[in-house]
Amino acid sequence: xxxxxxxxxxxxxxxxxxxxxxxxxxxxxxxxxxxxxxxxxxxxxxxxxxxxxxxxxxxxxxxxxxxxxxxxxxxxxxxxxxxxxxxxxxxxxxxxxxxxxxxxxxxxxxxxxxxxxxxxxxxxxxxxxxxxxxxxxxxxxxxxxxxxxxxxxxxxxxxxxxxxxxxxxxxxxxxxxxxxxxxxxxxxxxxxxxxxxxxxxxxxxxxxxxxxxxxxxxxxxxxxxxxxxxxxxxxxxxxxxxxxxxxxxxxxxxxxxxxxxxxxxxxxxxxxxxxxxxxxxxxxxxxxxxxxxxxxxxxxxxxxxxxxxxxxxxxxxxxxxxxxxxxxxxxxxxxxxxxxxxxxxxxxxxxxxxxxxxxxxxxxxx
Amino acid sequence: xxxxxxxxxxxxxxxxxxxxxxxxxxxxxxxxxxxxxxxxxxxxxxxxxxxxxxxxxxxxxxxxxxxxxxxxxxxxxxxx
Numbered sequence: 391x392x393x394x395x396x397x398x399x400x401x402x403x404x405x406x407x408x409x410x411x412x413x414x415x416x417x418x419x420x421x422x423x424x425x426x427x428x429x430x431x432x433x434x435x436x437x438x439x440x441x442x443x444x445x446x447x448x449x450x451x452x453x454x455x456x457x458x459x460x461x462x463x464x465x466x467x468x469x470x471x472x473x474x475x476x477x478x479x480x481x482x483x484x485x486x487x488x489x490x491x492x493x494x495x496x497x498x499x500x501x502x503x504x505x506x507x508x509x510x511x512x513x514x515x516x517x518x519x520x521x522x523x524x525x526x527x528x529x530x531x532x533x534x535x536x537x538x539x540x541x542x543x544x545x546x547x548x549x550x551x552x553x554x555x556x557x558x559x560x561x562x563x564x565x566x567x568x569x570x571x572x573x574x575x576x577x578x579x580x581x582x583x584x585x586x587x588x589x590x591x592x593x594x595x596x597x598x599x600x601x602x603x604x605x606x607x608x609x610x611x612x613x614x615x616x617x618x619x620x621x622x623x624x625x626x627x628x629x630x631x632x633x634x635x636x637x638x639x640x641x642x643x644x645x646x647x648x649x650x651x652x653x654x655x656x657x658x659x660x661x662x663x664x665x666x667x668x669x670x671x672x673x674x675x676x677x678x679x680x681x682x683x684x685x686x687x688x689x690x691x692x693x694x695x696x697x698x699x700x701x702x703x704x705x706x707x708x709x710x711x712x713x714x715x716x717x718x719x720x721x722x723x724x725x726x727x728x729x730x731x732x733x734x735x736x737x738x739x740x741x742x743x744x745x746x747x748x749x750x751x752x753x754x755x756x
Numbered sequence: 757x758x759x760x761x762x763x764x765x766x767x768x769x770x771x772x773x774x775x776x777x778x779x780x781x782x783x784x785x786x787x788x789x790x791x792x793x794x795x796x797x798x799x800x801x802x803x804x805x806x807x808x809x810x811x812x813x814x815x816x817x818x819x820x821x822x823x824x825x826x827x828x829x830x831x832x833x834x835x836x
Contacts, residue, residue, distance in 0.1 A: 448833050522763075530767065538775040542782035549786040553793045561789035568825060569781075576832050646782060653778035653824075656831045661773065663766045 393596060395724035399731055400468050400592040403475040405616040408585035410482040411494040412442060412620020415581065417628040418491070418671045419574040419621075422644035425633030428563035428570075431624070437567075438574040439622035445578020446586075446614030460499055460519035461506045468595050469717060470505040471588055472727050476734060477501025477710025481702060483738065489627035489635070490698040493666040496524055497706040498584065504707025505714035524703060531654070531665040532673030539650035539677035546642050547682070562641035569648035576655060577667055578617065585613040632672065635691050637679030647671065647678040669699065781824050787817035 419441075420434040429437070461470075478497040485492040506514040550558045589609045593599035599606070633639075639647065651667075651674035658665045672695055679686040713734075717726030791814030798807035 445832070526767070530770070534771065534774050538778035541775055542778050545779060545782050546786045549783075549790050550793070553790065554797070557793040557796060558789055561792060562785075565785050565789075572825065572828050572832070575829070579832055645785065649781045649785065650778035652828065653781045654774040656828045657774040657777045658770055660831045661766050661770050663763070663770050 392723040396468050396472075396727055397592055397596045397598075399724065399727045400472050400475070401589050403472055403479070403731065404585050404588040404592070405612060407475045407479050407482075407494075407498065407588075408582065408613055408616035409620035409623075410479050410486075411581050411585070412439075412617040413623045413625040414482045414486055414492075414494055414620075414628060415577055415668060416621045416625050417632040418667045419570050419577060421629040421632035421671075422639060422647050422675065423566045423570040424629060426559075426563060426566060426639060426641040426644040428566040428641060428644065431626075431629075434570065435622050435624040437571060438577075439618040441571055441574035442578035442582070442621045443614045443618035445575045445580075446582035446617060447610060448575075448579050460516055460523055461503050462510070462514045462516060465506055465510040465514045466502070466591070468592055469714060469722075469727070470502060470509050471591065472730075473505030473508075473710045473714030473717065474498060474502030475588070475710075476713035476730060477504055477706040477708070480709045480734070481706040483741070484705075485698050485702075486625050486627055487741070488694075488698075489631040490695055491628050491632055491668045491672050492695075492698045492702050493528075493668045494581065495584065495666060496528070496699075496702045499524060500703035500706030501710030501713075503703070504710035507707070508711040508714050509718075520703075527663070527665050528669060528699060530663075531658075531669035532676070534665075535651050535654045535670040535673035536677035536680070538654050539646050539674035540681035542650045543643055543646040543678045543681045546646055550642065559641045562645040565645045566641065566648055569645060569652050572652045573648060573655070573667065573671070574621070576652070576659070578614070580664075580667070582613045582617045585616065586610060589613065631691065631695070632675060636672070636675050636688060636695075637686050639675070639678060643678040643682070647674040650674045650677070777824075781821070784817050784821040784824060788814050788821055791815075791817055 416435055416438055419438045420429070420431075423429050423434045424431050428434075475498070478494065478501040481492070481497040481500070482494055503515045503520070586605045586609055589612075590599060590603075590605040593605075593609075594601050637643070648671070651671045654674070655665055655667055655670050672692075676687050676692055713730050716733075717730050720726035720729065791810045791812075795807045795810035795814060798804075798810055
């Protein structure tokens, strides 16, 4: 009975993480599209949600383990995954509240690593994996995207700089629809798989799924639906940061940021060196602004974003560790996860209620 | 070559291939926009020859841009 309840809680928490992953990362695909008025906010998030949903069905290469290569696969169980998910959800909500784009993947890795650290000790966390899969990509992605977008916007202005702005802006707005769609599709194929992997892991641990088997169809559909709904609900705060608080961009800069960012992400994926979409797009937005004029970038906002990136793994890890520890106080049964889930839901409801009392949050039109 | 846990060969390849890919995407699309805008101006100015040349530029650049998009979709859908 207890194991059934834990399974249900882990699946529900995984889908909740998938939802926050969707709304947190909407900005990567559509922020620049919305800010340059290439599409209306609702149309942009609708397209992104549809492509996220479709992307989830394209690739079913589900990771067999969470935080593969970073946490010792032998120690991962449902309780550690639950702690990790709570850490990732909490960090996603904190960064959303402050309108800061940060990597949901790194939050999940941090959460699971923190829970595993508390459960099994420091040996459960593989430092080489952390360097290879978190630290180096976190340094490479923004720098490379910054350079790529900077180069592309200089080239762009060189080619179209003397033309009438009307047709040029219309052209780049159309281009942004294409580049934004590519990013949304790539996001769906990447990020929904994480949730499928988590649910598959829980089903395997519960004895409902053979190890190495493809996830059941309902898992694919529910993961795709959760990320699409999250995307459609739109993380407007982060979108505002990404689309207009870092730089005020014109359609050519928007296309350079998205197109350059997409080129970096897909090249990296092709070479087997996956990068965070969030880090890449934030870097390319800064590059597209700085290449025109260094002072065009609000470096204070950029600094806050960088601080959020540095804090992602340790903070999600600390929350994941706390969630795991709090669950364990009540033993190995379902009571701990149930109580922790209720506490988290209460805190989230309280934060949203407070937000509503203070008036509408940042919206698409803000 | 691997330094500690990092595949430096992949990293170095990424460092030049990724900006190159970004430049190719930008170049093809910018030439498409340039060709289309100039063709429109040339038609309005009654310069049929120039208009045809710019349309040809736009078509070639458009095809090249479409090829990069198709390649991107292939990369997205063929992950392992």
